[in-house]
Amino acid sequence: MTQFIKVNVAEQRVTERPNVIQCSAIGACVAVCLADKELGLIGVSRVMLPNRADPVPVEAPAKYAHTAVSRLLDDMIASGAEKSRVVAKLVGGATLYPEDELNLNSSIGQRNLSAVCTELSKLGIPMISCDIGGDYGRSISINPDTFAITVKTLTRGETVI
Amino acid sequence: MRRDYDGGTIGDMLREIGNIGCGNALNALSSLTDESYEIKIPEIELIDCAEVFTRLDGIEQMYVSIVINMMGDINGKYVLLLNPPLACSLIKALGLGDAGDISDIPAESKSAILEVGNISCGSCITAVSTFTGMDMNVTIPSSAVDMLGSVLSQPILQFAESDPDILYIRCDFSMASDPAKSGIMLVLPEMASVDRLIERFGAFLK
Numbered sequence: 001m002t003q004f005i006k007v008n009v010a011e012q013r014v015t016e017r018p019n020v021i022q023c024s025a026i027g028a029c030v031a032v033c034l035a036d037k038e039l040g041l042i043g044v045s046r047v048m049l050p051n052r053a054d055p056v057p058v059e060a061p062a063k064y065a066h067t068a069v070s071r072l073l074d075d076m077i078a079s080g081a082e083k084s085r086v087v088a089k090l091v092g093g094a095t096l097y098p099e100d101e102l103n104l105n106s107s108i109g110q111r112n113l114s115a116v117c118t119e120l121s122k123l124g125i126p127m128i129s130c131d132i133g134g135d136y137g138r139s140i141s142i143n144p145d146t147f148a149i150t151v152k153t154l155t156r157g158e159t160v161i
Numbered sequence: 162m163r164r165d166y167d168g169g170t171i172g173d174m175l176r177e178i179g180n181i182g183c184g185n186a187l188n189a190l191s192s193l194t195d196e197s198y199e200i201k202i203p204e205i206e207l208i209d210c211a212e213v214f215t216r217l218d219g220i221e222q223m224y225v226s227i228v229i230n231m232m233g234d235i236n237g238k239y240v241l242l243l244n245p246p247l248a249c250s251l252i253k254a255l256g257l258g259d260a261g262d263i264s265d266i267p268a269e270s271k272s273a274i275l276e277v278g279n280i281s282c283g284s285c286i287t288a289v290s291t292f293t294g295m296d297m298n299v300t301i302p303s304s305a306v307d308m309l310g311s312v313l314s315q316p317i318l319q320f321a322e323s324d325p326d327i328l329y330i331r332c333d334f335s336m337a338s339d340p341a342k343s344g345i346m347l348v349l350p351e352m353a354s355v356d357r358l359i360e361r362f363g364a365f366l367k
Contacts, residue, residue: 027314152165
């Protein structure tokens with residue numbers, strides 16, 4: 001029976017078909033979605049912040065980009081994924097209050113995105129699709145068979161990436 | 162060791178300050194709209210920033226948010242969250258007619274909403290500053306209309322960058338004549354400011 005698994009901010013989950021992973025109301029966070037399509041294996045880490053100087057507590061690896069992406073890949077591999085088959089999709093990193101971060105070069109959402117992209121390229125995982133940036137929130141639902149991600153918004157309808 | 166922020170005398174003191182701030186903010190809303198509001202007892206708790214998102218019901222519901230940064234002796238954020246019926250009726254009370262689709266509000270209605278945020282936040286910090294004798298200023302407000310979780314994301318994440326913990330002061334309220342018109346007020350002081358406040362009141366707490 002299909003389970004619908006909710007992933008909250010700073011959480012990480014890996015599951016396989018027929019289970020569906022969902023994230024509600026993503027704003028400036030970035031949902032890093034990985035899949036090994038051959039196995040129907042999917043994983044999501046809902047990254048909250050780019051990096052942290054001091055060591056990240058073990059119980060919160062999904063919180064920071066620099067630990068979240070490699071931890072998620074490790075968990076995918078531990079569940080049977082073949083690293084060469086793993087691909088990524090990104091959702092989120094929005095800036096809902098552009099005027100609030102004028103004093104910085106980029107908003108927290110943009111900094112999250114660039115930190116996640118750096119980690120993906122370090123690990124050699126190709127990013128095949130994304131729905132990122134903008135000034136609106138997104139909710140996602142990931143199909144484990146096709147790795148199609150349905151992105152729902154309140155004001156801009158629904159897209160599939 | 163972490164201070165016991167949500168229990169004991171310190172908790173009582175912070176709860177009282179929360180009460181004064183939220184009560185005054187709602188009084189201001191009340192006189193602005195000529196309506197009275199039912200106010201719940203403010204919740205106050207020290208939690209992990211990520212937990213803010215799991216504590217709110219209806220995270221995908223549409224909300225109008227107004228975010229204001231507080232500066233001075235107390236740094237932090239003031240966030241006013243209005244559900245669409247309440248936002249529409251505030252806009253109407255300010256003489257701007259029917260807002261219609263709140264996700265696409267005209268510029269003048271948006272500035273009315275920002276003004277509502279300004280006035281309520283102003284009353285909140287004036288009361289807190291008078292009570293505590295601490296200087297406080299505010300920045301100009303910014304506003305967004307989207308899912309509850311999404312409008313809160315940026316301010317909470319900015320917070321989490323400097324401190325993983327947050328002193329979560331939350332007050333739910335609704336219009337007395339129509340409880341479906343409701344909102345949430347969040348007052349989020351930085352931990353360093355809370356410590357400063359506790360030091361100032363330390364003499365009375367012993």
